[in-house]
Amino acid sequence: MTQYETIIGLEVHVELKTKTKIFCSCSTEFGAEPNHHVCPVCMGLPGVLPVLNKKVVEYGILAGLALNCQIADFSKFDRKNYFYPDLPKAFQVSQYDLPIAEHGHLEFDTGEGEKRVGITRIHMEEDAGKLVHQGSISTTTHSLVDYNRTGVPLIEIVSEPDMRSPEEAKAYVEKLKAIIQYTDVSDCKMQEGSLRCDANVSVRPLGNKEFGTKVEIKNLNSFKAMQRALEYEIERQIDVVEDNGQIVQETRTWDENKGITLALRSKEEAQDYRYFPEPDLVPVVISREWVDSIKKLLPELPDEKKRRYIEEFGLPPYDASVITVSKDIASFFEACTRNYPEAKAISNWIMGDLTRLLNSHNMDIKECSIKPQQLVEMLKLLDNGTISGKIAKTVFEAMFETGKDPGVIVEEKGLKQISDASAIEGIIDRAIEDNPKSVEDYKKGKKKAIGFLVGQVMKASKGKANPQVVNDILQNKLDHM
């Protein structure tokens, strides 16, 4: 059987966090009433002149620097012509041959070492409007158009065809998202559409040098959708090749409900965008001084932060990777380390209980009611024996639900660990009385039987007894029986 190799390249659109649109002073705020954030410029009325938002250029440069790109000295805009009602001008202002940044790369961990993926280019462009199709696709009679999003600034980040599996594609987007979020030029929220992904996919028999015919897949709006769509498409293409068929160069869309990709349009016609220079916008000339001044705004990026966490805090590389995926999680972690020396204990709680609770509540760490100082206080209560490890989980959940300080929760709920031997002894005596079988087993040499008895005592104390103290007293009592 022929082995196949998959080739994937990605085009990622990122919505920039500017206050206003790219060529006019309309607000970019999300959620306004339809067609309330529009003006003659973004609606493409005759006789208007677009003027470039300086912040868009600065954000484009910042993203380019973060992705190790060369920033263009000279950049210009072009018109990309196509007809669709989401585009009031019948062209999109984009960049064709002189994009703002080129020749970058990023690296991610594959589990078998670092993988580098080339960034071909980054260009600036305007977003299109939003179409609301009435009814289902087969029965629809008309569509509604909202131009609020028209002209919202985007950067499109085009990768080299360097990825070889859906997993690598996912890892690439995750890393790209992390880097862009660190630079703070975008929220990169896939579910809200501020990060959108298209993939170019082809297959070739392993060992072949030339690429197979590529297919573009659109509508990959979540990591899950991307992975499933790529897996489906790879299998579809291999089937076609195995049946001696020809892959058609086309654009396909991912149908999440049916779990398949569907042909949208053939590439030959649709790709003929008849680009030409945008006569209404003058070129952008970027001096070294300008680039240098923006370089100063570049924060510590995920890779550097990860290296520092390993060196400075002695975190295992895995922990360092997980913690640095999000800038907000990293800040939370660092805030904790300022008042607590054991970084590994902090990362355990963040990667474990905190992540679990955030995910199950579909929340962001920024919305979380637990503050770094509260986690630190809880860890201190754990260290000085005020609470047990088991109770700590209860306290942590209560902190998450109520936002109260751990000390207050322990007090209110009476969760203080009982380490006082006299208070525990009664419970232990009862456990011995109630479980003669286990006592007998222990005396016969089945030392493990003590575990059951400890468990009974813990249960009876509602988890508050200090397990170490219980164990010591119990052992002492049993050995003297």
Added chain:
Amino acid sequence: MIKKSDVEHVALLARLELSEEEKELYTKQLSDILEHAQTLNKLDTENVPPTAHVLPLKNVFREDEVGDHLDPEKALSNAPDKEESFFRVPKIV
């Protein structure tokens, strides 16, 4: 040289419906235009940078500050069809 199939392709991209006579006519006219433009190829442009814009301007920017929006009623006033504050267009999918 422009072929009739080129005219048909460009017409499709521009969503133009052309009659047979028009296709013949435009094939000839577009060929003439291209031929005329070929004159420029005679120039030596070895040391001339490509022109990105005819005006001697660069870096015309605006600051990222929100301005006035169009009154939605006004924005929709020329719309052939509308629904609430949406533009309404014929079926496209």
